[in-house]
Amino acid sequence: MLPMRGLPVEPPIRPGRDRNAEVLPARPGRPSASHLDRPPRAVVVGGGIAGVTAAVALAERGLSVRLVEKEPDLGGRLQGWSAAPDRTMTRGFHAFFKQYYNLRALLRRVSPDLGMLRPVADYPLLHVDGTEESFAGIPRTPPWNVAGFVLRSKTFTLADLRRMNPAAATRLFDVSIPRTYAELDAVDASTFLRDIGFPAAARHLAFEVFSRSFFADPVNLSAAELATMFHIYFLGSSEGLIFDVPRDAYPTTLWHPLHRLLTELGAEVRTGTSVSRIERGPAGFTVHTATERLTADAVVLATDVRGLRRLVADSPTLGDPGWRSRIAALRTAPPFLVSRLWLDRPAAPHRAPFLGTSGFRLLDNISVLDLFEDEARTWRANTGGSVVELHAYALPDEVDQNQVVDDLTAQLRTVYPELAEARIRHEEHVLAQDCPLFAPGSFAHRPTVTTPDPALVLAGDLVRVDLPVALMERAATSGFTAANALLGHWRIRGHDLWSVTNSGRSPFLRRAARRSAG
Incomplete structure (x- = not known):
């Protein structure tokens, strides 16, 4: 709004820690x-x-x-509904990143201090070969966040950095909308990462986890969309990669x-x-x-x-x-499935609230809700069990829900062996196909x-x-x-x-x- 004549202009209040916002x-x-x-x-x-x-x-x-x-x-x-008096079902876990300034502005209207949210300490990424990455403890401000990640990473080393194609890789450091879409939208994310020369392990572990959050396989996702996402969460922001989650359903x-x-x-x-x-x-x-x-x-x-x-x-x-x-x-992205299981025993106390997975047959992530959600914590306190949610993205158009649920449950028991003998006391599933597809070449239209x-x-x-x-x-x-x-x-x-x-x-x-x- 234009200032009244004679009054000083009040600068807008920054919504986070990033001075470059x-x-x-x-x-x-x-x-x-x-x-x-x-x-x-x-x-x-x-x-x-x-x-x-x-x-x-x-x-x-x-x-x-x-x-x-x-x-x-x-x-x-993000809707939720009652599955029973003590159980709520939703369409899946969502991360509320600190750089979601406008979403947080909406939430501050009902919770000025954002007390409805609680932070998670980390969200590790696990490859099927056992390789694991973590974002906890690395610096939040670019380029030190990149340096911190590379120095600690098991899948992305300094030697890998030297083998990359610098001409292609620099595109990730110069994201600007809509110019980035004019440059990269015609390319798919998978080809873009190969052209850069990302090591296969890092590509599968980190970037596939990111790209599949758009519910699509990297080959069907615009490279511009991936570059923009990498800019938002990593190279363009000092808010960090650690996010908040709602305290309750x-x-x-x-x-x-x-x-x-x-x-x-x-x-x-x-x-x-x-x-x-x-x-x-x-x-x-x-x-x-x-x-x-x-x-x-x-x-x-x-x-x-x-x-x-x-x-x-x-x-x-x-x-x-x-x-x-x-x-x-x-167009819509391929189907996805969310399975929520109320188990008769808890996940190990050292488990992360959210684990991103890569290389498994169908499993894309595991959330242990009783580590952060009040209703699920009450379930754990009352029953001694755990509430676990499993996601599978980019499924075939013709998919057998029961087969996917069985596969996800089997993979859960492998990844979290303490749950190998857990009995499922209740279960709820959502199979849907209603997310937008950001395919290569679609931005202009x-x-x-x-x-x-x-x-x-x-x-x-x-x-x-x-x-x-x-x-x-x-x-x-x-x-x-x-x-x-x-x-x-x-x-x-x-x-x-x-x-x-x-x-x-x-x-x-x-x-x-x-x-x-x-």
Whole structure:
């Protein structure tokens, strides 16, 4: 917002420890919609991170907001539901990194000190051959974090560093969005790492764990996406690679407080309600549900890929042909499976809360929830057992869930031998395929927050955002960006956005990268 005449400009408060973090200041404007004859009406379709962020950002500025979510509760891909009075099931473990500035800004609205989160001490990576890496104790600031990792690494040595292709490797040190996508999006992540000359062990252990967090095999992931992710978490930030996790189940810790916040802000939250189609008319939008028609001056579409494709296909008055074809072309990543097991005995006390795995048949990570989640800790205290979650990403399209569950359980018993004889007292499984695919060559066609209609915006991790953000942070950033785009129509002040620096940390390496690219 523009400062009042005669008053000093207050610099924005940095959201973390990184002095190189960058702010995208909010567009100036009125503090709220109170100057208008009536508050503009906005309908937000989708109640995940992106939709809730957009709804909060709009409601805070005085808009009349209705959020519509098809599931019984908020949460999207972070939703949770009761499997029994003492057991909650979710769609899987998520890491809340300290460089997720915009997601944390949303959470601070309900927990100013972020007391809902607790840090993990480490998340080791384990290869099937027994090689293990750790991120605990290494420096957090580039380039010392790289030096610390290399000096301690068992899979990436100084000799490996000398054998690398410096011309290709320098691209990792000069990430800037969207330029990096123009340079690397046509290449797949696997080819990019081979061209750099990463040792095979390090490539499989570290980079496959990172790339598969996008639910895709490295051969089907854009190299630009991988380079951006490496920049966010390692080379471009001094926040470090150690993350936080929610203290309790997602509904209790995240979604119930955010639901209450929306209600306190005057927003209306309608869960268990599907939107069948949206009509665009001269006076605004009509949003059709099974029971009513909601009128709106603006709409935020914050659904998953399949939901967005279906809704746009069934709403022929939205957008223009080019935009509609881009929506129709969106793809989902391969299926993934999350298995949560309530066991009759505990994992060993020295186990990490989260273990990334590589080289196993299907197993991608193991989480021991009773090491960090209050509900699971209560289960352990009451039963003497443990709550363990297993993930398998990038599964075949035609997959037998029972076979995958059996395979994951067998691999768990091998990796954590103290659980070899554990009995499964309860189990819950989620097999889904609704995450966006960031395939090589797709960035230029990815839809942006804005659309051909200035009153219609998109939000979600499927959306192109020209900032170094990914995963949950991309979802939150797109939600604030969508709200800012709509607020600007009514000359209402937007919300500041933050990201890690959108350039390499080393001027020397940036120059070297640009020489090699030229």
